[in-house]
Amino acid sequence: xxxxxxxxxxxGDTACITISGEIxxxxxxxxQDQIHAAITNDVTIVMLDLSGLDYLDSAGLRxxxxxADRLRVLQMGLELLVAPQSAVRKAVELSGLEPLAxxxxxPARD
Amino acid sequence: xxxxxxxxxxxxxxxxVSDNALAHLAGDALLIELLERVRQVMNADTSVILLLEPGxxxxxxxxxxxxxxxxxxxVRVPLGKGFAGRIAAERRPVTLDRIxxxxxxxxxxxxxxxxxxxxxPLIVGGAVIGVLHVGNLSARxxxxxxxxxxxxxxxxxxxxxxAHRAQAxxxxxxxxxxxxxxxxxPTVPTLDLAARYVPGGESSVAGDWYDVFTLxxxxxxxxxxxxxxxxxxxxxxxxxxRSALRAYALETTDPAEVxxxxxxxxxxxxxxxxxxxxxxxxxxxFDQMYLSSAGHLxxxxxxxxRRGDYADLPIDPPIGAVRExxxxxxxxxxxxxxxxxxxxxxxxxxxxxxxxxxLDTLRDTVAVKPADAVCxxxxxxxxxxxxxxxxxxxxxxxxxxxxxxxxxxxxxxAVPESLKDIRAAMRRWLSAAGAGAEVTGDLLLAVGEAxxxxxxxxxxxxxxxVALRLExxxxxxxxxxxxxxxxxxxxxxxxxxxxxxxxxxGDEVRVEQTGDGTKVVIRRDLSREPAL
Numbered sequence: 001x002x003x004x005x006x007x008x009x010x011x012g013d014t015a016c017i018t019i020s021g022e023i024x025x026x027x028x029x030x031x032q033d034q035i036h037a038a039i040t041n042d043v044t045i046v047m048l049d050l051s052g053l054d055y056l057d058s059a060g061l062r063x064x065x066x067x068a069d070r071l072r073v074l075q076m077g078l079e080l081l082v083a084p085q086s087a088v089r090k091a092v093e094l095s096g097l098e099p100l101a102x103x104x105x106x107p108a109r110d
Numbered sequence: 111x112x113x114x115x116x117x118x119x120x121x122x123x124x125x126x127v128s129d130n131a132l133a134h135l136a137g138d139a140l141l142i143e144l145l146e147r148v149r150q151v152m153n154a155d156t157s158v159i160l161l162l163e164p165g166x167x168x169x170x171x172x173x174x175x176x177x178x179x180x181x182x183x184x185v186r187v188p189l190g191k192g193f194a195g196r197i198a199a200e201r202r203p204v205t206l207d208r209i210x211x212x213x214x215x216x217x218x219x220x221x222x223x224x225x226x227x228x229x230x231p232l233i234v235g236g237a238v239i240g241v242l243h244v245g246n247l248s249a250r251x252x253x254x255x256x257x258x259x260x261x262x263x264x265x266x267x268x269x270x271x272x273a274h275r276a277q278a279x280x281x282x283x284x285x286x287x288x289x290x291x292x293x294x295x296p297t298v299p300t301l302d303l304a305a306r307y308v309p310g311g312e313s314s315v316a317g318d319w320y321d322v323f324t325l326x327x328x329x330x331x332x333x334x335x336x337x338x339x340x341x342x343x344x345x346x347x348x349x350x351x352r353s354a355l356r357a358y359a360l361e362t363t364d365p366a367e368v369x370x371x372x373x374x375x376x377x378x379x380x381x382x383x384x385x386x387x388x389x390x391x392x393x394x395x396f397d398q399m400y401l402s403s404a405g406h407l408x409x410x411x412x413x414x415x416r417r418g419d420y421a422d423l424p425i426d427p428p429i430g431a432v433r434e435x436x437x438x439x440x441x442x443x444x445x446x447x448x449x450x451x452x453x454x455x456x457x458x459x460x461x462x463x464x465x466x467x468x469l470d471t472l473r474d475t476v477a478v479k480p481a482d483a484v485c486x487x488x489x490x491x492x493x494x495x496x497x498x499x500x501x502x503x504x505x506x507x508x509x510x511x512x513x514x515x516x517x518x519x520x521x522x523x524a525v526p527e528s529l530k531d532i533r534a535a536m537r538r539w540l541s542a543a544g545a546g547a548e549v550t551g552d553l554l555l556a557v558g559e560a561x562x563x564x565x566x567x568x569x570x571x572x573x574x575x576v577a578l579r580l581e582x583x584x585x586x587x588x589x590x591x592x593x594x595x596x597x598x599x600x601x602x603x604x605x606x607x608x609x610x611x612x613x614x615x616g617d618e619v620r621v622e623q624t625g626d627g628t629k630v631v632i633r634r635d636l637s638r639e640p641a642l
Contacts, residue, residue: 086551
């Protein structure tokens with residue numbers, strides 16, 4: 001079974017969710033449930049840190065698109081942290097997710 | 111002593127000293143036959159042998175005549191307690207002519223109505239190994255001559271028991287050792303593995319072992335170890351360490367963490383034991399080894415075109431040596447064609463020769479060759495015609511180069527769980543083919559999408575399989591993904607996105623509907639700049 005680790009914490013008005021490992025068809029639904037469970041109703045920004053993710057394909061992108069769509073309705077912002085020149089960044093850029101989320105190259109600085 | 115001479119004579123008469131009829135009896139059958147003859151020569155009604163359990167302080171009824179239920183009920187007598195316990199503790203014969211709960215612990219004896227008992231200690235090499243006693247149902251006073259005769263019979267039986275035990279222990283140790291070494295090394299695509307194990311001189315076995323296993327995460331584990339001690343106790347400890355290490359290997363791929371847990375387990379459950387262990391994990395692409403050594407010699411690594419040398423490895427304390435020690439991990443690259451030799455000290459250590467000499471010879475011998483040829487040459491150079499004093503274990507791993515590993519062919523069930531295995535196999539193959547990170551990422555994604563399509567859309571609930579072939583033509587990788595189903599019309603937007611990713615990540619992507627399923631061919635030049 002493909003494994004991904006989802007760790008979440010709420011910092012002020014931001015839900016910070018760090019995902020490492022791999023996401024494919026085998027675990028996409030599980031990861032989606034974990035992400036949704038980590039987002040409380042009172043945050044205004046959701047930051048997904050994917051810099052530790054080794055593999056993401058269209059099954060994982062579907063999770064991100066679904067999330068972006070939901071967050072737009074809820075009027076929450078979505079930020080994606082992806083390492084520059086990584087396979088994950090490429091998949092995200094090729095998929096056309098960019099208009100729906102702010103892409104950032106590294107961890108947020110407080 | 112005249113008494114002793116006549117006792118010898120009596121034993122000889124009943125064939126106790128040498129009897130061909132006894133030669134073919136083994137173990138308990140031999141003991142029972144000897145007890146029967148003791149009963150006759152002593153004019154007794156019962157005869158029993160109790161043996162001290164190794165490592166315990168209890169005598170256990172092992173064989174008997176005239177009072178068979180004593181053995182069947184597994185009678186145990188603590189050392190120093192009761193009739194037999196006293197004989198063993200005081201190491202001298204004891205006779206009794208009053209049998210009740212004050213003199214005898216084992217109630218079977220007084221329930222049976224035994225009226226008199228005589229017993230002698232069984233002593234071998236100064237150590238008590240058990241007790242032999244005889245009993246009579248009618249009143250009897252055992253004379254000094256009776257006791258001397260019984261002691262003489264006991265001495266003979268003690269030697270028989272001891273010889274039988276030593277033989278059984280050696281056979282068990284050899285069998286255990288053999289059962290714990292892999293009978294067949296795992297077949298791992300793109301890796302070439304070979305091993306040798308030779309027991310030490312005088313056919314005694316020590317606690318050397320090696321182990322190679324694949325892990326569900328796609329990692330590979332390699333173990334080589336040496337338990338201090340020899341024969342059955344060392345083999346038993348080795349078996350426990352081996353299975354404990356395998357269990358911890360499932361939990362983490364950090365070799366220092368695995369050894370830390372193994373050490374904690376050994377210190378608690380096997381106090382007093384010590385072992386050297388080297389544990390190595392190999393990343394799924396097989397391009398990096400992670401090593402941690404608990405007092406074990408570093409492996410020799412030979413790279414193509416270069417002289418082999420020992421991995422530069424800090425050596426941490428052996429398992430069982432000190433509490434809560436810090437263990438370190440060293441990363442060693444394993445490029446295509448590289449050879450790594452793991453071994454125990456029996457290979458390089460000779461009594462009259464410095465260790466460095468053996469290590470130098472090994473370094474000069476190991477060359478970049480097929481693993482079995484490396485093992486054969488090492489054994490010929492370092493062991494030759496000698497009988498090694500110590501156990502020798504040698505395990506050689508070689509990463510195949512691309513030109514010999516050829517195409518990658520995989521057929522897996524078309525289920526989501528297969529996708530991860532496909533990626534692990536692809537990473538290995540692409541790494542051996544010399545693909546960089548970008549090209550590897552692109553091909554993983556393109557092939558991943560093609561396989562996901564087969565998993566999601568090719569079959570109904572009955573399922574089917576997905577086949578992948580990767581081959582290299584010049585500098586172009588050609589990936590072919592086949593299924594035997596029929597892709598459904600696109601459902602949802604996810605499907606379109608998958609095909610788009612596939613097309614963007616390959617130089618050329620062809621999807622063919624054949625009469626028998628769908629075939630996707632993806633071509634990607636290894637030297638081409640990445641898609642973005």
